Amino acid sequence: MKFLDLAKVYIRSGAGGGGCVSFRREKFIEFGGPDGGDGGNGGSVWVEAIEGLNTLIDFRYQQHFFANNGQHGMGSQCTGRNGDDVLLRVPVGTEIIDEDEETVIADLTVVGQRVLLAKGGNGGFGNLHFKSATNRAPNRANPGQEGVERTIWLRLKLIADAGLLGLPNAGKSTFLSAVSNARPKIADYPFTTLFPNLGVVGVDGKEFVMADIPGLIEGASEGRGLGDLFLGHVERCSVLLHLVDGTSSTITKDYRTIITELEAYSPDLADKPRITALNKIDALDAKTLASRKRSLEKAVGGPVFLMSGVSKQGVTDVLRAIWAEIQQDKGPVVEDAPWQP
Template sequence: MKFLDLAKVYIRSGGGGGGCVSFRREKFIEFGGPDGGDGGRGGSVWAEAVEGLNTLIDFRYQQHFFATNGRPGMGRQMTGADGQDIVLKVPVGTEILEEDEDTVIADLTEAGQRVLLAKGGNGGFGNLHFKSSTNRAPARANPGQEGVERTIWLRLKLIADAGLLGLPNAGKSTFLAATSNARPKIADYPFTTLVPNLGVVGVDGKEFVMADIPGLIAGASEGRGLGDRFLGHVERCAVLLHLVDGTSSTITKDYRTIIGELEAYGGHLADKPRITALNKIDALDAKTLAGRRRSLEKAAGGPVFLISGAAGMGLTEVLRALWAEIARSRALPEEIAPWQP
């Protein structure tokens, strides 16, 4: 299944059916009076978050969604049938935006959440509705209301507890494969990962979801490489794990490159709790490792974990640190004591 996280769709709700002008005509009934029914309501367009989906690929092959119109009213006080609603089933974590791609209509973060995107038009009143003591035989009816037509964008932001960041070939996919049940593509060339990957990570009997996004390079916020189009998938994460390639001779520069792209992206992404780890330590001797660790700690302004995804070194300590941040974000606020006189 191909991954798609942005889709443009066109929706239109159904128009209401028109009211009916009719009079009762039966044998032996001299003054039957008006009996025109109301028109039916037009169908509405809804969006619903469902489980089991992790891509918007279905909306690449169908972009137009039109609800049906309500049926017109008929004689003998018969109301027209309502139009059928349309439900757009989207993955959990989907944002619905206006055509300007900036105004957020809804953010569906839980399965079962629904939002009304376009309300169907009301049906028109038949002439029976206008009958009164002074107007015994009204000969007018209302037309149904027109439907709503609009263009919207669907943007998927994956639901994950922790996000992996780093330059291409920093070892993010190897780390995810070593700590979870995910099997991302792993190779010795840059940009092996082209789409985000999710994996369920377990440590000390606790489980959380980790997202691996394609690597960033300098200038990603300006569109270089794969750009920053995938950074939105870590906006919902409680903590970020920044992996730095220990075999690189420019460790400090590599670290600051990623931090600069986070700050350029905005959205408070750079302010999220962040854990820094020096990866691929199995390829370094003790003297080189100690020097590069000191350089990275000075640049990060805090402790640095030493790990190797390929050799399985130091993974448990990093996962425990990630879980501590996740548990802190999930903690409920302290209950306020009830007021007492």
């Protein structure tokens, strides 16, 4: 299944049915009177977050969603049938954005969360509705209300507890595949991940979700490379794991490149708790490793973890640090008390 995290959708709710002007004419009934029924309501357009989806690819092949109109009222006091609603099913973590691409209409972060996007028009009153003591034979009816037509954007932000950051080939995909069942593409030649990946990571009997996004390069905020298109997928994370390639000869520059792009994208994202790890230490000798660790700690202004996604050296310590940050952000997990009669 191809990954798609942004889609433009055109929606329209149904118009209400018109009321009916009708009079009762039956044999042996001298004064029949009005009997025109009301029109039915138009269908509405809803959106709902469901399980089992992690992409918006369905909305590439269908962009128009139109609800049915309500049926017109009929004689014999018959009300028109309501139009059928339309339901857009989206992954959890989808934002509904107005046509201006800035105004957030809704943020669907819980399974089963449902939001009304366009309400159907009300049906018009038939002439039976206007009957009164002074107007025994009204000859008018209301038309149904028009439906609502609008254009919206669907933007998916993956729900993850921790996010991976780093330059291309920093070892993010290798790390994710080493600590979870996720199987992103890994090879022995330079390339970058093209789509975000999710993996469930376990440490000390605890589990959390980690997201691996495509690597950033210098100038990503200006559109270079893949740009910062996928940074939205780590906005919901409690903590960011910044992997720095230990085999690079410019590790401090590599570190500052990512921080600069984060700050250019969103100050809030740059202020998130961040853990820095020097990766690929299995490819370094002790002297080089010590020198590069000191340089990176000076640039970070704090501690730096040493690890290798291939040999899994130091991976457990990094995962424990990530879990500690997640707990601090979300609070301690309250376990259900045992059932008592």
